[in-house]
Amino acid sequence: ASTVAGGAVSLRSSTGADLTVTGKADLLKALTLTNSVGGGNATVQVNRTTSAASLGATIADGSTLNVDGHVITFKNAPIPGSTGAPSVPTGFGASGNVLTDGAGNSTVYLQAGTVNDVLKAIDLATGVQTATINANGTATLATATGQTNSSINASGQLKISTGVNADLSITGTGNALNVLGLAGNTGTSTAFTAARTSGVGGLTGKTLTFSSFNGGTAVNVTFGDGTNGTVKTLDQLNTKLQANNLTATIDANGLLTVSTTNDYASSTIGSTAAGGAIGGTLTTALTFSTASSPVQDTVAQTSRANLVNQYNNILNQIDSTAQDSSFNGVNLLNGDQLKLVFDETAKSSLSITGVTYNSKGLGLAALTSGVDFIDNAATN
Template identity: 95%
Template sequence: MSGIVLSASVRQNLLSLQSTADLLATTQNRLSTGKSVNSALDNPTNFFTAQSLDNRASDINNLLDGIANGVQVLQAANTGITSLQKLIDSAKSIANQALQTTVGYSTKSNVSATISGATAADLRGTTSFASATASSNVVFSGAAGGTTAASGTTTLGATIGSFASTGATAGDGTTALTGAITLIATNGTTATGLAGNAQPADGDTLTVNGKTITFRSGAAPASTAVPSGSGVSGNLVTDGNGNTTVYLASATVNDLLSAIDLASGVKTVSISSGAATIAVSASQPGAAVSTAAAGAVTLKSSTGADLSVTGKADLLKALGLTTAVGGGNATVNVNRTTSAASLGATIADGSTLNVDGHVITFKNAPIPGSTGAPSVPTGYGASGNVLTDGNGNSTVYLQAGTVNDVLKAIDLATGVQTATINANGTATLATATGQTNSSINASGQLKLSTGVNADLSVTGTGNALNVLGLAGNTGTSTAFTAARTSGVGGITGKTLTFASFNGGTAVNVTFGDGTNGTVKTLDQLNTKLQANNLTATIDANGLLTVSTTNDYASSTIGSSAAGGAIGGTLTTSLTFSTASSPVQDTVAQTSRANLVSQYNNILNQIDTTSQDSSFNGVNLLNGDQLKLVFDETGKSNLSITGVTYNSKGLGLAALTSGVDFIDNAATNKVLSNLNAASSTLRSEASSLGSNLSVVQVRQDFNKSLINVLQTGSSNLTLADTNTEAANSQALSTRQSIAVSALSLANQSQQSVLQLLR
């Protein structure tokens, strides 16, 4: 072919066409492979760098399978631990059921001795008591200056009060008012009746010292028609307690004043078969009563209470007792005065003292059985001015009562004195053996004997507590108390010891009053014994029994195995029984044996569960080791050492019937082991979780790294298809143009050939 000679233009066009064909072939190759670098010839640096990246990505990708298997091994182990934890919880439930089951022994080991008179509140036994004396504040008489001490004969009542009106007239306005004037008249302007506006109407009332006087129209009923317990006297019907009904048909001012005196205690009444006999109280000095004469109405109080009269103002004004007028109420007060013979402060009617649960009532009246007074009620007896029921409850009558009467009533309540009720209504008092009656000293202090039955406790209503100096230094105390003198109990000062029992704290107690570390009550003794796994009880006969707690029901007090030997000075004063051995409860022990069997079944499940917690032949709960490699060099790796978590590996041993679960202590030991196993599982679960987290992080990291490597490799070798497509199009165009140019170059030679033809 060397003989062929091409023209320069043809040769130039041919070379251009060959170059274009080469470029087009390269471009089409890139488009077909998608890579701009297909061999080392294309770009050695990029080709070999991309190949290295791809190789590393491939190596790491091969490791992902192993990492994924490692994740599953960890998941299998974690699932196993979760199941083991549930089995442990089931075992705990069985152990707790054993704790709640009836104690496995019908009788626990115990020692006992009888302490005469001992109770749960006082283990010391029989204690003797002596009466003590308590002092009140100074009580003063009503002597001038207020500094004279009261005495036993100082009266509770005071000098009677008196109030005299003047200028009272009948309805005509000129006739001087007398007791014979009627309360109502045909008209309100007669000389024989009260003024019209003053006349009481049916249903009107007066209130006198808390008692009620009621006005009724018409005549008083016959004695056979009055209510039961009431009595009629002239124009008055009274209930015997100061409440009176005045019948207005012919009632006079004297009738009204008599009703006022019945309410104030100036007069008394005795009732028999519906008839009332009214008399002046024997305690009323000079038989002073309320009167009306020569236009003057005189009101008298009793010695036992001040007088207070509240009623329609017009009625009281007509009697000259008030200047108030109208249909509304007005009040008239008539106060007593104190004297050297009476207390400086008077006790209010109706006040009470509650002494050791017995009630003393103060009443404004003469003592029943006295002249003109009602008879003594059945079952009661009078002594001086004290009426008693013989059981410590009394009424002190204020009109003639004295401080000595109050002291007598207090002694009856405390048991310092006793009362024998006689058939004639009197009471014979006697001082209890070894007791001293309460008294008042020269300084005016009440010296109250507590008695031996109970510590003294005095509360009250009204003002009795204050008047008698029993309300404390400030006068505001609501109770007065004093303790008896107590002797020592039978075992005071004695000691009781127990050596350490089943690892408890040894006991050494001294019996006493409960202070300074001594033991008095059963609760205090049990506080000491419980730390030594012992407990005490006492029965109604004083039998003190010390026995084991439920935790150690299978142990014997004083045995060489359990300890707890008894000692102390009390053992020489009392005879303690020999420590008995516990007696098994067959039914309870059978139940506990069944629980042992259930527990052992759980342990078998723990063993099989731990063996089955494997994946692909690797079991981290059966001692296997897992090694994971994270990079292609093998330098980045994680080794996880397995554990052996069968029952033995968790510190759990099979139980034996008759040995385990026999009492609470044995059961608690099993529970302690289960709690330790549970803690072990939780710790291992935490460790596995941490390792699993690491493995998953590395797994995700490797996946991301592979993507990075492959992306880097692609960036080095991949072609830009858009660019290559454009190049291909341009080269195709260029090739067409080159072919056309070559054709044109050949035309000149063809023209020469045509000439030669």
Template identity: 85%
Template sequence: MSGIVLSSSVRQNLLSLQSTADLLATTQSRLSTGKSVNSALDNPTNFFTAQSLDNRASDINNLLDGIANGVQVLQAANTGITSLQKLIDSAKSIANQALQTTVGYSTKSNVSTTISGATAADLRGTTSFASSTALSNVLYSGAAGGTTAATATSLLGSAAQGSFTAAAAVKAADGSTNLAGTATLIGTAGAATLIGSSPSDGDTLTVNGHTITFRAGIAPTGTSIPSGSGVNSAGDSSILTDGNGNSTVYLGSTGTPVATVNDLLTAVDLASGVQTASISSTGVATIGAASGATLSSIAAGIATIKSSTGEDLSITGKADFLKALGLTSATGSGNATLNVTRNTASGSLGSLIQDGSTLNVDGHVITFKNAPVPGSTNAPAVPSGLGATGNVTTDGSGNSTVYLQAGTVADVLKAIDLASGVQTFTLNGSGGGTLATASGQINSSINASGQLKLSTGVNADLSVTGTGNALAVLGLAGNTGSATAFTAARASGVGGINGKTLTFTSFNGGTAVNVTFGDGTNGTVKTLDQLNTSLQANNLTATIDANGLLTVSATNDYASSTLGSTAAGGAIGGTLTSALTFSTASTPTQDAVAQTARANLVNQYNNILNQIDSTAQDSSFNGVNLLNGDQLKLVFDETAKSSLSITGVTYNSKGLGLASLTSGVDFIDNAATNKVLTNLNTASSTLRSEASALGSNLTIVQVRQDFNKNLINVLQTGSSNLTLADTNVEAANSQALSTRQSIAVSALSLANQSQQSVLQLLR
């Protein structure tokens, strides 16, 4: 080939064509690879720099898998902690259920002693209560001048009956004779026995609040007599009475009248208390004058109306009827009233007690009644369940009735003493009984100045209230006479344990007790609340019953502990133990039902611990378990200079500080249960702390994972920027080189044409 000689133009065109072919090949290579630098020959600097960037991106990309696995390991641990926290919460619920269930002991360990007279308000008790004396205002008798002091025998009612005597004789209806007691209330017109104005069927008289009713016909007999009522057993039997002052007077008929003026007067006396009626079981009323009483009467047409000594008399009825008896000067069909007042005298109080008045003494009721005392002459028998003493009947429990017709100041004092407990009355079942003064007490009395000396008794402070005028008459209504109560305090001694001390050594780690009993000031203890405040810090509590039995017990928290034992402490001491006899500390008595329930809770708790162990064991990913003590190391860069090491924990039940419980040892009382709760709360805090640490580490790993992904992108982008070709430029170059190649081929062809011309000459 070297022997071939090419012309200068041919060779030049050939070289140009070769150069174009080389450039075209290079351009096509760049288009096919997308890179402008495919080898170190293209651009050594860019080639090796891009290769370095690609290598680093590859190395970091290889680390991403490890980081992703680390994220999952952390997620698995976090999932495990979440489940463990729920299990811990379930265990807490079981422990709280143990706290809320019945205490596991029916009787807790305790010591007790009886303090005489002690109450919750004053634990000191009392050596004794003394009856003090309270004075009333001065009581005066009814003697002239009103300055004579009353005495024990002064009557509560009047010394003599009140009396009203008509001003003139009353004539019979015919006007020829004076009205007599035997005159009938109704009769044939014109008869000499007829009163000027006769009562009609249904008419009434009201006497001291009692009712006298007039009825036509005759009184009932036999079984027709209403229950509880009786018909007069004497005379014409025209009076039916209930024995309480209410009567019915049967008039008979116009042709056969039966009721007389004397019957009417008897009915008035029954209502006023001048006469009394005793009713038998067969309906017979035995009527008689009250002891010492003068009956109302009529003689020679002049009526004399008597009040009882126990109450003023008030008669209200039709004016014409009362005028016909000479009791009023009023006339007409309307009502008129006759009042007969009692008179005071030296033998009675200056003010007389009204019928129906009451005294309430320490919760017991004393009633004043206008009647002779039951069991006296012509008086009804003593009611069943009561006993009579003097002019007083009593139920033996402090409730009494004082009868005004013969009652005295001494009878009132007796009734007050029966109510306060200064005196006692033992019923004998036959209307009597035995009156006695309580041991160490002094009966109430009246002094020479006329003041009541009321003994308070020892049962309670004296409190007297009243209705009617009893308080005022007895000088118990205060200086102004308007007070509604009279009170006086008992004398009391200092509490029996005043100044004594009580000590308890520390019980189950509590604060030792050292208290002194006193008035509640300067650090002394008086009330049960104050004692409990001192005992509370030593896990003890105290109670007292109505008999003064003081009991100091272990609280529910330490129901299983024994006071004074070596293990628990709480030994009792102090000067109080020498003054009083304390019981030996009792051992707690288990409640079988409650302990069974608590044992079931122990089993439930232990099952939870088993689940905690298995959950911690299962919280792994790809063989790594951060809750079972494994460690995790994550490398974040290709040089291993940036890394994160995470040390695992052992969070099974033991690792969390939780131990299996034992029936009969754990959950047996609140203290044991609270100890478990404390451990659970600590475990819960530990889990929360570890969850926070895992969360922080997970955030770090996830941030670094995202950083590496972005860094790989940056490295790869930088590498591409150094080696990638511009396809637009290379495509244009390819088109240009193709055109150049075509032109070069044509030029080469033209260059060869001159030689062909020479060849034609040779032919």
């Protein structure tokens, strides 16, 4: 803190910014801050003080890092909740010199921030660490199962953990990439990337199998690095599942959901009629829920029911047309026979046998609403 002692004023700079004081020269001289005199303005400047571990002298205020879609902002100020600083905003928690929202976005405060605080923020963005926001404005951090926190090795190099949620991708604004050595050997790269690897307890080498679902090709998936037929990405998994009329999605929490494709939306995975039962070594590592029954889309089913009605109406029109296609009591579209006589003695004649071309004769049966056309496969 700044002090007054022995009739002299001592002003202290912070670690976050250089100190600049501008005022009337006579006033500043009376405060023993300058030797200048007169009624004009004078300026006193003192460089900020920094420690060897502080980032305040290196990373520019307002610089950012975008890590796997999460934003880390660098701010030249003391961490909220510290002495003389504003209180921690609602919904946020402080850990060291990092303020986080608990969802992977953080602010690193430079006045006392260190490289370890930056690594902590990166780990929160990649999911290597998780943050629980407490009621008192603090954040409790925990390392995810099977993960290793990012660190600084003995040579002073950053060892950044990619996490298992996504390949690592870091871009930035300001000078943060350069200061942290993430801009490449030439210092001109605009992004830092690294492919994730499977950690302890990961899925590498484990298999996921589905028996044939609705006549599809049975699936046998081995998880790995994406080579030699193994599956690493969601797209690769879906390529395997597509042949078995299935599709997979992953939500923000990493939950894998396997569903039927829209063609077989009325079927239940693993049912007696449809098949597709789950197996493989993966089921011993993860817990799969019981397949849920399909949920009808009311709007879609109403439209499909209307199509069934249209189809049945057309069959009725075919039957009516065939029934009415008679001449002189003979209907060649209802299986009747017509005899043509070519002379007056009826010795020369030709018999023509008609066809039954009503809906049944054409092999067309009426459809049932709620059963037929219920999904694309049923329609086909």
